[in-house]
Amino acid sequence: MNNLSEFEKTIMPIFLSELEDYVDSYFTDSYKELQTLFQYHLGINDPPAQQGKHIRPLLTLMCCVGAGTEWQKSIPAAISIELIHHFSLIHDDIEDNGRLRRGKDSVWVKWGLSQGLNAGDAMFTAAFRALINLNQQVSTKITLDAVQLLSDICQRLTQGQYLDIDFEARAFVSGDEYLEMVKGKTAALISCSTKMGALIGGFSKNEQSKYEDFGEALGIGFQIYDDWLGIWGDHEITGKSITSDIVDRKKTLPIILGLKESSRFAGKFVQSEISQEQAILMAKWLQQDGIEKSVISTYRSWTDKAFLALDKMDCGENVKSSLKELANKLLIREK
Amino acid sequence: MNNLSEFEKTIMPIFLSELEDYVDSYFTDSYKELQTLFQYHLGINDPPAQQGKHIRPLLTLMCCVGAGTEWQKSIPAAISIELIHHFSLIHDDIEDNGRLRRGKDSVWVKWGLSQGLNAGDAMFTAAFRALINLNQQVSTKITLDAVQLLSDICQRLTQGQYLDIDFEARAFVSGDEYLEMVKGKTAALISCSTKMGALIGGFSKNEQSKYEDFGEALGIGFQIYDDWLGIWGDHEITGKSITSDIVDRKKTLPIILGLKESSRFAGKFVQSEISQEQAILMAKWLQQDGIEKSVISTYRSWTDKAFLALDKMDCGENVKSSLKELANKLLIREK
Numbered sequence: 001m002n003n004l005s006e007f008e009k010t011i012m013p014i015f016l017s018e019l020e021d022y023v024d025s026y027f028t029d030s031y032k033e034l035q036t037l038f039q040y041h042l043g044i045n046d047p048p049a050q051q052g053k054h055i056r057p058l059l060t061l062m063c064c065v066g067a068g069t070e071w072q073k074s075i076p077a078a079i080s081i082e083l084i085h086h087f088s089l090i091h092d093d094i095e096d097n098g099r100l101r102r103g104k105d106s107v108w109v110k111w112g113l114s115q116g117l118n119a120g121d122a123m124f125t126a127a128f129r130a131l132i133n134l135n136q137q138v139s140t141k142i143t144l145d146a147v148q149l150l151s152d153i154c155q156r157l158t159q160g161q162y163l164d165i166d167f168e169a170r171a172f173v174s175g176d177e178y179l180e181m182v183k184g185k186t187a188a189l190i191s192c193s194t195k196m197g198a199l200i201g202g203f204s205k206n207e208q209s210k211y212e213d214f215g216e217a218l219g220i221g222f223q224i225y226d227d228w229l230g231i232w233g234d235h236e237i238t239g240k241s242i243t244s245d246i247v248d249r250k251k252t253l254p255i256i257l258g259l260k261e262s263s264r265f266a267g268k269f270v271q272s273e274i275s276q277e278q279a280i281l282m283a284k285w286l287q288q289d290g291i292e293k294s295v296i297s298t299y300r301s302w303t304d305k306a307f308l309a310l311d312k313m314d315c316g317e318n319v320k321s322s323l324k325e326l327a328n329k330l331l332i333r334e335k
Numbered sequence: 336m337n338n339l340s341e342f343e344k345t346i347m348p349i350f351l352s353e354l355e356d357y358v359d360s361y362f363t364d365s366y367k368e369l370q371t372l373f374q375y376h377l378g379i380n381d382p383p384a385q386q387g388k389h390i391r392p393l394l395t396l397m398c399c400v401g402a403g404t405e406w407q408k409s410i411p412a413a414i415s416i417e418l419i420h421h422f423s424l425i426h427d428d429i430e431d432n433g434r435l436r437r438g439k440d441s442v443w444v445k446w447g448l449s450q451g452l453n454a455g456d457a458m459f460t461a462a463f464r465a466l467i468n469l470n471q472q473v474s475t476k477i478t479l480d481a482v483q484l485l486s487d488i489c490q491r492l493t494q495g496q497y498l499d500i501d502f503e504a505r506a507f508v509s510g511d512e513y514l515e516m517v518k519g520k521t522a523a524l525i526s527c528s529t530k531m532g533a534l535i536g537g538f539s540k541n542e543q544s545k546y547e548d549f550g551e552a553l554g555i556g557f558q559i560y561d562d563w564l565g566i567w568g569d570h571e572i573t574g575k576s577i578t579s580d581i582v583d584r585k586k587t588l589p590i591i592l593g594l595k596e597s598s599r600f601a602g603k604f605v606q607s608e609i610s611q612e613q614a615i616l617m618a619k620w621l622q623q624d625g626i627e628k629s630v631i632s633t634y635r636s637w638t639d640k641a642f643l644a645l646d647k648m649d650c651g652e653n654v655k656s657s658l659k660e661l662a663n664k665l666l667i668r669e670k
Contacts, residue, residue: 026490030494030498030515031494031497033497033501034494034497091452091453091456094448094449094452095448095449095452095453096449112500113429113430114429114430114431114500115497115500115501117426117429117430117452118426118430118493118496118497118500119497120456121426121455121459121489121493121496122490122493122494122497124456124459124489125486125489125490125492125493126490128463128482128486128489129483129486129487129490132479132482132483132486135479140475140476140479141475143479144467144470144475144478144479144482147463147467147479147482148464148467151460151463151464151467152464154456154459154460154463155361155457155460155461155464157460158453158456158457158460159365159366159369159457161453161456162366162368162369162450162453162454162457163365165447165449165450165453166368166450180365
C-alpha cells in the first residue's frame with residue numbers, strides 16, 4: 001500500500017465487514033430491535049457516501065502498519081474506537097437537542113429519549129467488549145494497556161463534554177478553556193486512534209506518545225477548522241445554514257474570541273434573538289475586527305504541530321506519506 | 336470475621352473511604368463540579384443511613400474472602416461494581432422520569448438533563464478505570480478476565496434496560512420476558528458481584544459459576560420481593576405510596592400476571608387514569624384472584640435456588656453463614 005487511496009481500498013471494506021459481523025454477533029434474537037438501532041446509527045445499510053468517513057479506525061489501522069505490524073491485528077481496537085465515537089454521537093444528539101444526524105432522524109428522535117439514551121450505553125459497553133477481543137491477536141499485557149488507554153480517553157471525552165455543556169450557560173469562556181474542551185471532546189479520541197496503532201504495534205511508551213501527539217494536534221486542527229466552517233464555510237458543502245453557529249449561540253472559537261475582542265459583536269450576541277441577516281452582519285464584523293485572522297492563525301499553528309509530530313514518528317515511509325495525505329484531506333477540506 | 340455484622344464493621348468503613356479517595360483522585364481541579372456531582376449521587380457526604388446499602392461491593396468483598404483471598408485485593412473491583420450500579424441509577428432516573436432518589440433531587444433534576452446524562456457516562460468510564468487498578472493486586476490475566484466479566488454484565492444490564500423500557504409501551508408481557516428483563520436489569524450486576532469475588536480469589540471457571548448462580552438467584556428473588564412490596568408493602572417502610580406501581584402502570588410481576596390471569600384487573604388497568612382508591616381495590620382483586628399467591632410462590636422458588644446455590648459454593652464456613660444472613664436480610668426485609 002503506497003498511498004492513502006490504496007490503504008482505503010484495501011483496509012476499509014474488510015474493516016466495515018468486520019464491524020458489521022461484530023454487531024450481528026453481539027445480539028441474540030431477543031434483542032434484534034436494539035441491533036437494528038445500532039445498524040441504523042452506524043449507517044450499516046446506508047449508501048457508502050452516507051456512512052461517514054471512519055477516520056478514527058482508519059488512523060488506528062494505518063498507524064498499526066506504521067509501527068510495523070499487520071493491520072488485521074488492530075481490527076478489534078478499530079471497531080472499539082468507532083463504537084466509542086458513535087456512542088458519544090448518540091448521547092451528544094440528546095444533550096444538544098440534535099434532531100438530525102447525517103440527514104436522518106437521530107436515534108433518540110426515532111426511538112424516543114429513553115431507548116436512545118440506553119442504546120448509547122449499550123454501544124459504550126459493546127466498545128469495551130470489542131477491545132477485549134484484541135487478546136486473540138496480541139498479548140494480555142498489551143490488551144490490558146489498550147483497555148486502560150480507552151478508559152483514560154473516555155474520561156477525557158466525558159470531561160470535555162462536561163465543559164462543552166457548561167460553556168453554553170456561561171457568558172464568557174477563555175481561549176485556554178476552549179482548548180481544554182476541544183482536547184477532551186474531539187482530540188482525545190483521535191489521539192487514541194493513532195496511539196492505539198503504535199501500542200498494538202509493540203512500540204515503547206515514548207514512541208506511542210509521538211503517535212499520540214500527532215493525533216491530538218490533528219484533532220485540534222480539525223475542530224478549529226470545523227468552527228471556521230460553521231461561520232464562513234460554504235453552506236452547500238457543510239450542509240449547515242450560513243452562520244448557524246451564531247444563530248444557535250454555540251461557543252465555537254470565532255465566537256469565543258469575538259466575545260472577548262469585538263465589542264460590537266459581543267453587544268449584539270447577548271440580544272434575545274439573532275436573525276439570519278444579523279448573523280451575516282456579525283460574521284462580517286468578526287472578519288473586520290481581526291477575529292477570522294486570529295482563528296486561522298490558531299488553526300495554522302495546530303496543523304503545523306500535527307505535521308511536525310508526524311515527521312518525528314518512527315513510521316514506514318509509505319504510511320507516513322499516506323497519513324500526510326489524510327491529514328491534508330481532513331484539515332483542508334474545501335479550500 | 337464470624338458473622339455479617341463483623342464483616343460489615345470491618346470491611347465497609349475501609350471500602351467507603353477507598354471509594355471516596357478514588358473519586359477524589361479521579362478529578363483534576365478543572366472538573367471539581369463533576370466531582371461534586373459524583374459525590375452527591377454516591378451520597379459521600381450524606382449521613383450513613385442515607386448512603387444506600389452497598390450490597391454489591393459487600394458481596395464482592397465477602398466472596399473474595401470466601402474464595403480464600405484477602406478482601407483488600409478486591410477493593411478496586413468492588414469500587415468498579417458500585418460505580419456501575421450508580422451509573423445505571425443516574426441514567427435510569429432520566430429514562431423513568433424519576434425526580435427523587437433517596438429523598439434528594441435526582442442528578443438530572445439538579446444539574447439538568449445534559450449534565451446528568453454525561454455524568455452517568457463519566458461514572459461508567461470511572462468504573463472501568465477503577466477495575467484496571469486491580470492489576471496492582473492480581474495477575475494481568477485475572478484483571479483482563481475481570482474487565483471481560485464487567486463488560487459482559489454491562490451488556491446484559493443495557494439489554495435488560497432495553498426490555499424494561501420496551502415493556503412500558505406494550506399491552507402484554509409474558510412471564511418469561513419478565514424473567515429475561517430482571518435477569519439483565521437487576522440480577523446481572525448482583526451475579527457479577529459474587530462471581531467477581533470468586534474470580535479474584537483465583538477459583539476455576541466451574542467454581543466461579545456457582546458463585547454466579549447464587550448471585551443471580553439472589554438478584555431475581557430480591558427483585559420479585561421488591562415487586563411484591565410495590566403493591567402490598569408497608570408504605571411507611573418502603574417510602575412509596577400504597578399501590579404506586581399500579582397507579583404508575585409499571586410492568587412488575589404482580590401486574591404482568593394480573594393482566595394475564597385476572598380479567599377484572601386487566602379491564603380496569605387499561606383505563607386512562609387509575610385513582611388511589613381504585614388501585615387499592617385492584618390490589619385486593621390480585622389477592623382474591625390468586626395472583627399474590629403466585630408471586631409469592633415464584634419468589635420462594637428463587638430464594639430456594641439462591642440458598643441451594645450457596646450451599647454448593649466452595650466457601651469458608653464463616654463466610655457462608657454470613658452470606659446466608661445477608662441473603663435473609665435482603666430477601667425478607669420486613670416480614
